[in-house]
Amino acid sequence: MAIPQSAINSIQQGVEPQYLVRDVLAWFGKTRRGVNVVAAIHGALSAANLETDPSFETAYLDEPVKIKRTGGPIEDDIVRGGTVDDPVIRVTSVAAAHRKIIAVSKSETVERAITLMLENNFSQLPVMSHVEARTIDGMFSWRSLGVERAGGRQPNRVQDAMEHAEIVNHADDLVQVVQRILLHDVVVVQAPDRTFQGILTIHDIAEQFQALAEPFLLVGEIEKHVRRLIDGRFTHQQLMSVRAGDDGRTITTVADLTFGEYVRLVQSEENWSRLGLAIDRTEFVRILDRVREIRNDVMHFDPDGLDNEVRKELQSAKRLLTCISPEPAPRPL
Incomplete structure (x- = not known):
């Protein structure tokens, strides 16, 4: 297979179409990104003066990527050797970084937060005004609740038992982010539009x-x-x-x-x-x-x-x- 004509037509009309990474792989009859597959797709895109943003190589399989022109006329049905353009393993390549966020607000009761954690088998919940918010107030966790109760306090609201929320960027180096997860148990992943797209825990x-x-x-x-x-x-x-x-x-x-x-x-x-x-x-x-x-x-x-x-x-x-x-x-x- 090759780059679909519908994608080429859209780009020629000034539109940058979006496709899931798995769809881009399917153009070439593939389902996973082995080194040879990545090189071949990079080569085909490069030969057609196209690229994906973000790179299809490191994006999550079900993450949409834009097909963009790199300059020059768009050519189709050309496949030549390509090179891997991003040697870094990004946070966004991990499935959990795209998991739907379940959050609580500061004013909610501790009992509701506990119920959500037990229901979903979570150890912590982001504290946010709403799930599309671009700011995060903190994290509510078994640890933060235990600290308060160990100190003789009985928190009633989530805001009474919060701890710091560690935020990472979707494009951060995963190897470096692992060190922060080990230190904080969990990090919240921020998307390109500055909303939060998921969380990563030690379990993940x-x-x-x-x-x-x-x-x-x-x-x-x-x-x-x-x-x-x-x-x-x-x-x-x-x-x-x-x-x-x-x-x-x-x-x-x-x-x-x-x-x-x-x-x-x-x-x-x-x-x-x-x-x-x-x-x-x-x-x-x-x-x-x-x-x-x-x-x-x-x-x-x-x-x-x-x-x-x-x-x-x-x-x-x-x-x-x-x-x-x-x-x-x-x-x-």
């Missing part, structure tokens, strides 16, 4: 970490199983033979091999026979090569996490390798 960051860490952990476990499978079964010369022709690396153990070299090592029937496995070599090589492809993509940050089908592929590969991988030798006492 933990969920995001799980989504991002899972592929690294799965690929790491698979790689350990592969190393255990081939360790001690090949000579130094055989290990050296799977390097690329112009690669001057010295390989002394299986740990020095790349994943692609693992694949090349077991592709030949002679090497395969050394493993002593009663499974299909062609299918095993296909599985390993697919893991190699996924691994290359995983090594680049993808704000959308792991696609469910890709997750299943990694879990299946891990399950197979767990079944055929030899048990480690016992350690001496």
